[in-house]
Amino acid sequence: MKAIVIKNSKITQEPAYITELYPLLYKNKKWARFFDDNRVQAVLTFGFYRKILEDMLEDIGTNSSVLQVGCTFGNQIEKTAEKIGKYGEYTVIDVVKSEIERVKSKVHGQKINLEIQDARKPLSRKYDTVLCYMLLHELPIASREKVINNVLDSVRDGGRAIFVDYNQPTDWNLLRFILKPFNRLFFPFTESLWKTPIKNYAKKSTHFAWYKKTYGSGMYQKVVAVRRTPDEKKPAVKQSFY
Numbered sequence: 001m002k003a004i005v006i007k008n009s010k011i012t013q014e015p016a017y018i019t020e021l022y023p024l025l026y027k028n029k030k031w032a033r034f035f036d037d038n039r040v041q042a043v044l045t046f047g048f049y050r051k052i053l054e055d056m057l058e059d060i061g062t063n064s065s066v067l068q069v070g071c072t073f074g075n076q077i078e079k080t081a082e083k084i085g086k087y088g089e090y091t092v093i094d095v096v097k098s099e100i101e102r103v104k105s106k107v108h109g110q111k112i113n114l115e116i117q118d119a120r121k122p123l124s125r126k127y128d129t130v131l132c133y134m135l136l137h138e139l140p141i142a143s144r145e146k147v148i149n150n151v152l153d154s155v156r157d158g159g160r161a162i163f164v165d166y167n168q169p170t171d172w173n174l175l176r177f178i179l180k181p182f183n184r185l186f187f188p189f190t191e192s193l194w195k196t197p198i199k200n201y202a203k204k205s206t207h208f209a210w211y212k213k214t215y216g217s218g219m220y221q222k223v224v225a226v227r228r229t230p231d232e233k234k235p236a237v238k239q240s241f242y
């Protein structure tokens with residue numbers, strides 16, 4: 001197996017939302033280790049961690065090229081690398097160097113490119129799949145819009161962007177009474193993601209076919225945007241006799 005490499009990294013400045021709002025998550029090694037435990041992730045997601053991850057993996061092709069924006073906790077990255085396989089290509093970018101180093105230190109023997117990059121800046125090439133896993137709720141609206149559009153721009157014709165994130169719980173989901181104050185305290189941008197469909201941030205939304213699925217009585221969403229192939233690139237269709 002190929003060793004993990006850090007290449008194509010760009011000089012980035014850590015965004016204020018990370019240093020000001022989420023220092024415990026991304027700047028504190030002890031807490032990061034705690035959140036990285038799959039059991040902790042299972043509890044924090046009310047038992048939906050595995051289901052959501054397995055469902056997302058169904059949308060990723062073995063041997064395909066995949067870009068992921070942002071490192072994650074739990075074994076999401078390892079499972080995704082496993083699905084892509086050794087003949088595919090998997091790149092994970094993150095704006096925080098210590099997050100890249102954290103992933104580098106725990107992922108052994110899997111073929112993953114780790115790069116320091118800010119996804120608010122245009123991404124350099126196109127991929128079969130671009131993944132945005134539990135990132136959007138942490139972003140202020142202006143940054144969220146930039147990231148969503150950069151993600152969509154780096155999807156090749158016929159390829160897809162996958163967004164997995166929080167969603168507005170249904171009216172009969174009583175957990176919303178806990179989630180609302182919790183989010184307001186710790187993840188202040190989540191509620192805006194509840195209210196605005198991801199599709200609405202896309203400048204070229206008609207270039208994609210959009211599919212949405214929710215989990216846990218509306219608490220989580222998976223949105224898949226499949227880039228339509230332009231007519232001139234579609235294979236010629238034989239004229240029908242009839």
Ligand SMILES: C[S@@+](CC[C@H](N)C(=O)[O-])C[C@H]1O[C@@H](n2cnc3c(N)ncnc32)[C@H](O)[C@@H]1O
Pocket residue numbers: 015018026069070071072073074093094095096099117118119120133134135138147
């Ligand atoms: C992908 S989210 C995932 C965290 C979530 N709590 C989970 O389920 O694991 C967080 C990651 O995204 C990174 N990130 C935030 N803003 C970014 C940006 N503009 N460009 C690239 N990575 C970014 C953060 O540094 C962090 O490592």
